[in-house]
Amino acid sequence: KAGVTQTPRYLIKTRGQQVTLSCSPISGHRSVSWYQQTPGQGLQFLFEYFSETQRNKGNFPGRFSGRQFSNSRSEMNVSTLELGDSALYLCASSSPRGQYFGPGTRLLVL
């Protein structure tokens, strides 16, 4: 099976812009989780979607949002970008066997 794919891999934006990141889970996986990784805060949970419904949400401001489509693909959106949003954004898809991560999207906000 193909692994978790994320697009784009790299992104440069400026403050105030918005960005949309995409994640395609492993075929058959219905749960998709998103994490933010920064040197200072480490890996922090953003949200999880299961069957197109948000099942869990982390402690991030409302500028961070997401959705999941009927084919389990997920997108996350960050509006009004801030410098501190520069990070590696990781998507993971889950099955009862475990949680598997994609390569991430590295976002740089200038």
Next chain:
Amino acid sequence: AQSVAQPEDQVNVAEGNPLTVKCTYSVSGNPYLFWYVQYPNRGLQFLLKYITGDNLVKGSYGFEAEFNKSQTSFHLKKPSALVSDSALYFCAVRDESSSNTGKLIFGQGTTLQVKP
């Protein structure tokens, strides 16, 4: 609230020697524990997990982890380190606020440096 601690920012070991990367956890119920490895500019790769059963869990690439309930620890081990094992290692616990959740709580990570 559950948490995970990795007390060492960096572990240095010589190639061929055994390695241990430490992890302690705090949960109110039964822990679901994981180890992941991250190479530069890559995502996280799953190494192993503990849900129930034997306290010694065997995983990928020759790694294993020992679950110790009394010490609330889940240390990652490998009998003989390779230079290619040099990477960032994360311990994680599954959030127990709801069943079947995909939310993991991660430790801060430990950089493993294996020297030839």
